[in-house]
Structures are given as C-alpha cells and as structure tokens.
Amino acid sequence: MTGTAPATLPDHDKGAALVVRRLSTVYGTSYGRITAVRDVSFQIKAGEAVGIVGETGSGKTAIALALVGLLPRNGRIVAGEISLGGVELVNAPKKLLQEVRGRRIAMVFQDSMTSLDPLMPIGKQISEGMVAHLGTSADEARRRALELLEDVGVPDPATRLAQYPHQLSGGLRQRVAIAVAIAANPDVLVADEPTTALDVTIQAQVLDLLERERQRRGMALILITHDLGVVASVTDRVMVMYAGRVVESGTTEDIFRDPRHPYTLGLMKTMPRLDSPLGVRPAAIPGFPPTGYEEVAGCPFSPRCEWVRPACRAEYPPLERVAEAAPTHEAACLVDVRTEAPGDAR
C-alpha cells in the first residue's frame, strides 16, 4: 500500500503511538490571551479509537489543530511535546510537518460544505494528497480515488468523481471529506465534530464508516465531539475536557458506567434518555464555562460544581487513578462523587 516514504520522514511501524505531553496552547486576541489547552497529556496506541468530549470552548479543536501543526495565525503552542510515530511535531520544520500531514495524521472537519473546495471536482480533491505524498501518477491517483469513493460508500463513484461538492448531499460530502483525509493512508485520523452538521440517520452512517475504515486500515481515530452518544458508540477510550484541561479519562465503559468527575456526571444528566420518566427534563449544568481570559484559581469547574469545597478553589487537583480495578480511569477531582453528598456550598 505504501509508496516510497519521503526522505525526510524516518521509516516507522504502524504500531507507533501518538504521544502528547503537557501540551498548552494559547490564542492571542484583541481582548487578551486565551489559554485554550492547559497541560494536556495523553497517549494513543495504533488503531485505537479515542473520543475527546467537551463543550464549545473546552479546547477540543485547539488540540486537533495543534496535532496537525495548523493552529491559526494568532494561536501557538507554548509548552509540551507531540510525538507521532517517533517524530516530534512541536517546532518541527514546516517541510517535515507538510510530509506528516495527510501521510501520518489527517483530519476530517465538521462542515463538509466548507471543507471541500467548491470549485474543484471531488476526484481531484481526493487525489491531491496522494499526489503530494506518494508521487502517484495522475491516472493511478484517479483510479485510487475511484476505489476510495467506493470504500466510503459513495454510489456511482465514476460519475461522482467528476462532480463538484455542491452536487452532492451533506452525507455524501462528508463521506468524500473522509475519503480525502484517508487518501494517503494516515496512521491517525482526527475527526473534529464530523457528524455535527448531519442528520441523525446520516450521523450513524458516517460513524459506521469511520469505524469501518479505522479497523480496515488499522489507523487510530481521535473523535472530537460534544455528543456523548457519538463517542459511546465508536470509541475505546474517552477524555472529557473542561476549560482546556482533561478532567476525566478512561475506557468508554468506565466513563459511562462510573463517571467520577462532577462535570462528567453533569454531562450525563444533560443527555435526554429514552427510559427517563415522562416530564423529566434533562438537567442543565448551571452557570457558564470560564472564558479562558482570566486565570481561574483551583479547579475551573468549581464555580459550577455541586460538590465544591474550599480546597477546590485553592489548587487544581491532578488527574489521578480512581479505582484499583480500572488502571486507565483517571479523574481530576478531590471529591468522591459516589460517597460524598453534593451540596452545602451552593
């Protein structure tokens, strides 16, 4: 499947992992500096599917853009390391980053209407990455684009190849965007809210597709979403983010069965459930997340937390293992939400 790897990239095996250590990013705005990602660390094994869950502004997309080295002009990585298959990406030369993108790590965006070029036939957009990375000939690239369209379940691919994005439905467009992303066979696929702009029925299809291609290609999938339902169906592990920090992480099973952070608990309660009694509305978390401009002392969730106590405001609690039985389940909270009662502070 692979062509000759570009000379600047060392050979590697697909088993190599994505390692992020103590990553922090900031955005400079006219109102001041926003710290979008604070001290985030995680590892992803080859072929693993990991969900990053959080609300708007929690730093999910900033992580994704930092991974591909494409933070906007006003954003930058201020600390931390990103190591992808042994290649260090922070402060890597532009040329190297360009080799890495598409080939080692690729990205699917939320809105395929805007992430596909409206003036280029989709076949050309799919083959672009291949031509850039593998030096594929035009004919070969076209043939492979056709295969890819088939792979991602676009009907009548030969006709579609020549069409423009506006001639496709939203679901088909997102399939095409996925084909563009996986064209050069990346090791890691970052999908940033890939189903948010789609109908619910189409959402399920696109998730199935991501899952199928992940398994078939053995690539790791980072699924960024605000929808717990989406991660529940696809991912092996989940990281819950709040105000730029990871507040809880663990296997999907752990997080859903045994949430330990008050924010995770709150998120669960906001999900509408089929089995809840009639008339019971999903519970909203009171208050608003911090804007990121001001430095919050202690736990950023403490102003909204039912379990808050004085110690929470003094210091940010480290991510710690919550149970002997679950070696990967970690939460950043001083309180044991299972045994302690919520409440007196509010």
Added chain:
Amino acid sequence: MTEGPAPNHPPDEGVTATAADADTRRGGAVGGDLRRAFSPFKPGADATRVAVAVVGETAPGQEVAPGQEAGAPAVLGTERGYWRTAWYEFRHDRLGMVGLVFVVLLILAAILAPLIAPYSPNYQVPTGLTAAGNPRPPSSHFLLGTDPLGRDELSRLLFGARISLVVGLGSAALGGVLGLVLGGVAGLFGGFADKLLMRLADVILSFPILLLATAVLAVTQPGVGSISIIIGVGFGAYLGRVVYTQALTLRERDFVLAARTAGVSRARILARHILPHVLPSVIVFSTLGVATAIQLEAALSYVGLGIHPPTASWGNMIADGQNYMTTDVWLVLLPGIAIIIAMLGFSLVGDGLRDALDPTLERTVQVKLGALG
C-alpha cells in the same frame, strides 16, 4: 440545440438523439413555466437558457448518462470541466453573445484595417472637400463621409479602432496582472507587504483617474504606451483591492485548512485552491476594465492629452469634428457610436462572463427545477 447539450454522448446513436430531443421539448415547457414562476429571479434566464440547462444537466451529461449506460466504459475524469461549463453557459447568454459579436467585429476591423480601409487614414483626399471647403457627407465615394481636412472618415474610424483596442486591452491586461499579483501578495502574506501595497493603492485611488492621467500625460510623452500604463496602473490599484479582500477571506476558508491537513503544499494550494476563486473576478473586472479604458483613452484624446493628431483616435476625431456638429453631424456621431459599440461589447461580455464563471448560478437553476419535481 443541434450540437450543444450533449458533451458526453455518442453522436451516432439515433435512440439517444431522439431521447434528447424529447427532453428538449419537455425541458422547453418546464423552462417556460419556470420563467413565469420565477420571472424576477434572473432576467437573463429565458426559456431557451433554462431548457438547455435542464437537458445539459440531466439528460445527456451526468446523472443519467445514457452514453455510459449504453455500454461505453465509464470514462473517468471526463467531467465537463470548469471552463467548458463556463463557455457552455456563456454561449446561451444572448446579451453576452451580442457583446462577443461586437468585440469580434471590432478586433477584425482593427486587424484588417490596412486591407479594408478605402484610403490611408491620414491621406487628405484631393476630392475630399466640397468646393466651399466643407467636409463631404456620406456617399458612394466616401462611405461615411470625410473629415474637415478631407480625410476618409471610415478609414480613420477603422484605424482608430486599433488605438482603442490596444489601449483598452493593454491597460486591462496590465491592470489585471498588477491587481492579481499585488492584491494576492498583500492579502495572502499580510504584514509589511499588506500595509505598503494597500496604502499605495489608497494613494492612487484617491485621485480621479482622469486627473491622474492628465497630470502624468502633461509631463510625459503621450502615446499608446504611456496612456495604457497610466490607465493600467489606476485599474490595477482598483482591482488589487478587490483581489486583496478576496484573498483575505480565502486564506481563512476551511477548504484551504483542509487541503493543508492533507499535506498539500503551499504553492499548490495557491495555484489550485486560491487562484481559481480569484481568477473569475479578475477576468470579469478586466473585461469591464477594457470598456472603461477605451472610454478614458477617448476622453484624454478628446481634450488633447492622449493620442495626438494626425494619428486617428476616436477621441480626437470627435474633437476634430465638433466645430461642424451643426452642419455635419456624422463627424461627432460616428466616432461616438464607435466608442459606444466598443464599450457596450466589452461590458456585455464582462456581464456574461460574470454569470458564466459563477458555477453556483447553474446550480440555482438546477435546484429550482428539482424543487418543481
């Protein structure tokens, strides 16, 4: 409708041809209804145009593709293509085609002037004036009459077309390239280049172009070259601003980011994802710019700052003739009409291109038809 709407299907198949004809008739009916239903939606979209869009879109080309289903192996990548689609759209834009005819005639007149002009443009024909010394009216000897110096008006008009065209096309081309490059550099790279180039454009644009040209031509040697350069620079500043704003938004568009995440190089993104979005407006504005440049050249020559006599230019021909306006009105009327035809031609072509180069317009027609079921 004979050769038009079937880019992909084999011409020798009687069956498909009949089908296409039937579709044409049906499409024609639909188009008529559509026009009544959506008459304010697009003034240029007459029945023919819409019908053609229907047939071109569904019957022969893409969705149904009878040619392909009839056993021909699917030819990959034989999309109708951006430019082919644009030409297809343009061909069915009546006003645009009228403009194109004007432009082509003008170009032919300019190129063939030495061959078809009855006299040399500066030759004072001995019989060119009446006994009283007045210009001769149109006759079989002088098809469009003579000017106050006894020169053949038709010949001078034909040679004047050369001046107008060279200045018009030259300054529009210069302005187009200047605007594209400078606006693109300022918009995409920002920083110092942005500030320098855009302030420079502000300075140029703060003068009316006629005033600027007057000032420069007063101290330089007027000629086709210098006039073209002045108009071209002014036009370039204007177009540069247009390109600049487009580049500013384009560089933030998601598909540019998406292409970068796929590892596409910056140079390629520039050429394949940014340029195609800017080029249509550069082409349209440049075409319209030709019309403006022709008018400016005529104005400058009329006031004596442009092309100097005896060289024929439509502007100085009007100046030559204006003293005879009451008795020999063709002396100002004919060059005036020539200017109007030239400007109209390029303006209509520009407007037609504006529609044809915008792929979303074709889509609009399609969507409306789809909604009608």
